[in-house]
Amino acid sequence: MTTFRSLFRREQPVIPLRGVHLDLKGLPPTANRLVELLRLFAAARYNVVLVEWEDSFPWTVDQRFRSPTAYTPDDIRRFTETARALGLELIPLVQCLGHMETPLSVPGYEHLRELPEQAASLNPLHPGARALVQRMVDDVLPLMPGTRRFHLGGDESWTFGQNPQTADYVQKHGKGALYLAHVEPILDALNARGIRPILWHDMMVDWDSPALKSLAAKSDLMAWGYIGHPDTTAHHFRTEYLQRFRAHGLTLWGATAYKGCEADTVERHTADRPDLPQRQENALAWTAIARRLGLTGVVATAWSRWSVDTLQCVPIDAALDAMILVGVILHDGRPPAGGVAACVEALAELGEKTRFEACRAAMDRLTDVRRRGWQMVQFARQQLVLARMDPRRLSAREKTMGLKVVPQLGAIVEESAAVAAEVRRSLAGLVAPVWVEEYLATRLTPLREEFQQLHAAI
Numbered sequence: 001m002t003t004f005r006s007l008f009r010r011e012q013p014v015i016p017l018r019g020v021h022l023d024l025k026g027l028p029p030t031a032n033r034l035v036e037l038l039r040l041f042a043a044a045r046y047n048v049v050l051v052e053w054e055d056s057f058p059w060t061v062d063q064r065f066r067s068p069t070a071y072t073p074d075d076i077r078r079f080t081e082t083a084r085a086l087g088l089e090l091i092p093l094v095q096c097l098g099h100m101e102t103p104l105s106v107p108g109y110e111h112l113r114e115l116p117e118q119a120a121s122l123n124p125l126h127p128g129a130r131a132l133v134q135r136m137v138d139d140v141l142p143l144m145p146g147t148r149r150f151h152l153g154g155d156e157s158w159t160f161g162q163n164p165q166t167a168d169y170v171q172k173h174g175k176g177a178l179y180l181a182h183v184e185p186i187l188d189a190l191n192a193r194g195i196r197p198i199l200w201h202d203m204m205v206d207w208d209s210p211a212l213k214s215l216a217a218k219s220d221l222m223a224w225g226y227i228g229h230p231d232t233t234a235h236h237f238r239t240e241y242l243q244r245f246r247a248h249g250l251t252l253w254g255a256t257a258y259k260g261c262e263a264d265t266v267e268r269h270t271a272d273r274p275d276l277p278q279r280q281e282n283a284l285a286w287t288a289i290a291r292r293l294g295l296t297g298v299v300a301t302a303w304s305r306w307s308v309d310t311l312q313c314v315p316i317d318a319a320l321d322a323m324i325l326v327g328v329i330l331h332d333g334r335p336p337a338g339g340v341a342a343c344v345e346a347l348a349e350l351g352e353k354t355r356f357e358a359c360r361a362a363m364d365r366l367t368d369v370r371r372r373g374w375q376m377v378q379f380a381r382q383q384l385v386l387a388r389m390d391p392r393r394l395s396a397r398e399k400t401m402g403l404k405v406v407p408q409l410g411a412i413v414e415e416s417a418a419v420a421a422e423v424r425r426s427l428a429g430l431v432a433p434v435w436v437e438e439y440l441a442t443r444l445t446p447l448r449e450e451f452q453q454l455h456a457a458i
Helices: 031-043 073-085 127-143 164-173 175-192 209-216 239-247 276-293 320-332 339-350 353-389 405-427 433-457
Strands: 017-023 048-052 089-093 149-151 196-200 220-224 252-259 297-302
Touching: 017 031, 017 252, 017 320, 031 073, 031 320, 031 339, 048 297, 073 089, 073 127, 127 175, 164 175, 175 196, 175 209, 220 239, 239 252, 239 276, 252 276, 252 320, 276 297, 276 320, 297 320, 320 339, 320 353, 339 353, 353 405, 353 433, 405 433
Parallel strands: 017 048, 017 297, 048 089, 089 149, 149 196, 196 220, 220 252, 252 297
Antiparallel strands: none
């Protein structure tokens, strides 16, 4: 029998701090499942958990920030105590600049936006912006005593410097100066409490040297990139950027992913399962970089939505094989001898294998029915355009000829109802029904609507 212990071939890890991410803004686990997952993380030899609470936190700064299934303070305390007992360091994450839709979509906070029509980014020069972030940080810390590191996000602020006021500031002082004007007092407040801040790195790749040196004294950077290798990529996480950060004295972490970043698949941000070969390749790349550049640690991120306002993707319980695979790579520097199959077998030790396999099968069926359905829709729509453009192509719109796929689409829609029931069963007790129903509706309702329109057209 494959056990978790038998997956690992090294006694000492190649990377000292190995983190796993909980992104709780989509498909958040039930309170009980949230605690159970910690046991799985520890078994996979992670020793850090990066917790991105978002609307699942019981906010008191403004209760409207809470989702309908937000955890209670007692839930958070139980989670924190269990993590401590398992030897897992918890790093909370509260956004400080971009990805701020949770507060900025709430009425009364519009004035804090960088651009009035976009709720994603704070205006870093607005007097209330920093105060809001600080209040949210202060909300989290009492429920997570013993916090030693705090992640402030800070990535992908797409409108950064586009407000007339901030644009003028950037022109006079530079992007780094604008960023620091907003975040530096928050960094100082955390450091004064003995808590080391961490920020995502992508906004800093074109900073000038003085700004980078100022940041190095006050915060770590976590460099993220989920597809490919820093040595060969042309994107924001290429090795030359990381080397420049190191040259300016910055303490660096890396971030791979075990789910939620399937950009090269047909479904992209709506994927149901991780791309396992891609996850393995990227984790191996970050492991090599971590050893070469002496990174403090590497975190396996696990996105449940690409951003607050996009669809939910890849349930945690449909990706446990990938989570374990990446955990082994970060510890050993190589995959387990038995590959992904061994990771699945190890789940039996904790009584998790049967449930995982049911969830994986349900998600694979969901992906399959979606792909087949949309192929039918595409073909039928193309046939309708052909019939409209050339009246001679009469058979193009006949349901026994050109549009014979419409009844087939109807059969797929009927099949999707059975698949949805299978998904519900597989996630019962793991994710609240409200999130499962949203997950299914966003994937299957569009197919049903297309079938109804096409059926009416013939």
